[in-house]
Amino acid sequence: MSEPQHRVRARFTESTVTVYQAYRPELGLPAARDGRFPAAWKRDRMTWIKPSFLWMMYRCGWATKEGQETVLAVEISREGFDWALEHACLSHYVRGLHPDRASWQRELRRAPARVQWDPERDLRLRPLPYRSLQLGLAGEAARRYADEWLVSVTDVTATAHAVHALVRDGDLGGARALLPEERPYPVGGLAHLGVREG
Template sequence: MHDGWGTKPGQEHVLAVEITRPGCERALAHSCLSHFDRDRHASREEWARELRNSPVRVQWDPERSLSLAPLPHRSLQVGLGGEAVSRYVDEWIVGIIDVTGLANRIRGLVRGGDEAGAVRTLPEEQVYPLTSDLAQLIGHPVGEDWRPGRSLPTSGGSTNFTGRSTME
C-alpha cells in the first residue's frame, strides 16, 4: 500500500475516496505523461511545455502483490495539481469512507502468512471502460481493461489516485 498500511506517523488513516466519472475523465483528459515518450511527443521541448501547462500528471508504475511480488499489470498513478486539486475537492468527490480497519485486517492477514485470505478481503475491482482517446492520452493500450483503484492524499498539495491495467 502507498500509505504503509496506515502505520506511518501522520498517515494512520486510510481513506477510500469516491469521485465522479466526469471528474475522473476530466483529470485524465487534462493529463500529461510524467516522462518523455518519443511515440507521443514530437520533441522533449514539446513534452516539457505540455507538462508545465498540465494540471494533471500520469505515470504507469509496476504493480506488486500484497507480499510485494511482481504482478503482470501496472498501476496508473495520477497526480493532481493546480486547478485540478480545487475541482477534486469541490466538485468531484462524492464520498469518503475510512477504511483503516479494513487495511489493518488485511495487514494482519499478510503478516500472519494468509495472503490468500488477505486477497479475498480486498474490495472488488471493476473494469473502467476508457474511450480510445483517453486511453491513447494516458499511454494505455486500447482494448485493455483498466480498473480504478483507491484515492490517496499525498503531501505537497497534490493528490494521487491509482488505476490498474493488464498492460505489461
C-alpha cells in the first residue's frame, strides 16, 4: 500500500508520543540525566520536534554535526502533541488551503506551533517520495512542551551511532532492526495542515 504524501508517523503508546531533538552535550546530557530540560534551555525560542528518527538522523548527520552531538528521544503526552497539531499553522503558504497569503501570514504570527512537511528519509538518508512531520513550538507551546507535556528524556546517541555503523557496513537489515517502530499516528481534523486522511 503506498504512503500518502502527508502522514504523521511516530512511536507512540496509549498516552505518549516520542519525538526527537539533537543538542550540544552541555544541554542534551543534563536533560537526559534529569529527565527535564536544564535552565539553559530557552523557553522563549522556537524549538523543533521530529517524530521521525531517520529524519532526525538526516538533520543531525547521525549525531556528528556541531551543536547536535546528543540525540534525545523526548516522550511527551499525546494530549500535548495533539494540542500542538490542532493549534499549528503550516510554515508555508498553500494556494487553496489558505484564503490568501495575508491571511496565512496573520495565522502564522498568531499560531503557537507550525508544521513543516519534509521528505522522509531511508536508512542511507536519501529522500523518499512522501513527507515527514516537523513541528515547531513557540511561546505557549514551547513552555507547555518543557513544563507540562514532558514525560521522559532519553539519550539515544549510542543508538544513532550503532545504526550508522551498520549502514556503513552495508548491514541494512541489522540497522533496520535497531530503529524505533514508527506507525501511522491517529489524527483527525488536520486538513489545515494538508493532511487528507484520518
